[in-house]
Amino acid sequence: MSVRRSFNCGRLARQLGLLRPGFCGNTVSLARYNSSDSKKADESYTHFGFKHVPEDEKEYMVKNVFSSVAKKYDQMNDAMSLGIHRLWKNQFVSALNPGNSTTPMKILDVAGGTGDIAFRLLDHATQRNGDYSSKVIVADINPDMLAVGKRRAKKTPYLESGRVDFIEQNAEVLDKIPDHSIDIFTIAFGIRNCTHIDKVLEQAYRVLKPGGVFSCLEFSKVYPPLLAEVYRQYSFKFLPLLGTVIAGDSESYQYLVESIERFPDADTFASMIERAGFTLAGDRGYECLTFGVAAIHTGVKL
């Protein structure tokens, strides 16, 4: 019986061309950053976790992070949140109550690569509301995440019955989705990775039908200050190490925890949703989960 030796996931990822710009000294991308030719006078910068990167690079860098994490995405989510992410996603879907309508719904799940939300939406519609015709379109910018989703979809009845579709789309563009065609727009743990959150909200507004619902599940700010500090220490000191042990990749998880830290708090995000034209649901437009570790923001297009 032979054992594959010296299998180093990080090194293998680099050899396969899954570049990790800025982290492991990938020479191509470092050259792009260091070369003075690439710095145009009017080039704007944005944040990639705690790093400052040119705007047009961020999308590419985020794509690489998710290609890196795709295979172990579900196991890592379970390990990092101790399984609590499942409760959040269940809550997210039940609050939306999909399929509760006389006409079949068309739901768009953006950045939904591995299908967690899509399958829950369809299960809820089918089992709770007896709806066998509502469809979910899963859109994701990353083909590796979509591949994981398609593989998981084969174990559900939805792929065969054509109730789930997987398309490669950029959340800021959504060129394959016509205006006013979607009943529910969902985005779970995806929006903080987008370069221009306001553009994603604009697109959401465009594709939704009048009366359509926008709902976003995302990490938020933990509110009791002591708990916030404990959470912060946990995120920064342990999650990258957990990434090393489970997925052989600490840098991607370092990016993920930094991007959580960077994302605006619930009230700020709620006002961004309002600025895009939505009417916020409830008092404040959001509901906090697990002391603010996550939050569900909901808006309606009136």
Add this chain to the structure above:
Amino acid sequence: MNVIIHIVILAKKPNYPGHVPLSPLQRIFLVAGSAIMGLKAPWRGDMISILGDSSGQPFFLRRLLKQMLSDETGRQILMEKPRITSASLNLPFLRTLPLNTLGRIYVDWIDREHVSPDTRSPTRYVDDPEEAYVMQRYRECHDFYHALCHMPTNIEGELAIKWLEFVNMGLPVGALSALFGPFRLNCNQAALFRKIYIPWAVRNGLVAKTLINVYWEKELTRDINEVRQKIRIEAAPPLH
């Protein structure tokens, strides 16, 4: 409470490129995590290297460093800090050497087992730069032990070398692999391992020169039996 948080969780600044400082709690987590993952998924070579990195402190690597400093060749290695890569060894040249030389046997072994000296990940979790080099050298020399003792890279071969390394150099990663690794062997393999390979590894580990003090790059053109005699090590009995 604040003091406790500071001692237990806060980490220090990096001491060399690639260094990731760890707090005691992080270190314990990484040792446990990489040990468990290494046992569950033995093909994850990165887990064994991380186990080595994180478990070497504070005592074991320092002891090994002292052993290097008290040996003339060891001191030379520490001064020159050679790295073992396919470029530094010049593999094409090794392939032209006579069949009985260490260099030729090493490169044939590498080709046969489909491994490469370039896949060793750099040391990250050792705080002192000198100790970090010792850890790096420890990892990079591993393939030479295989070639010298004629051990393949299957589980039994790896475990036998781990036993040898542990008895000879005393690093915890060797002990952990040696003690828990055999649980992955089936009954027949385990019996054979216990009967033949553990005694071989212990006998040779105790008698041999401290392996980290061997300047492998300078022994490549020598006849392998001469090298074995110089280091006081025997080739292992064949596995089957």
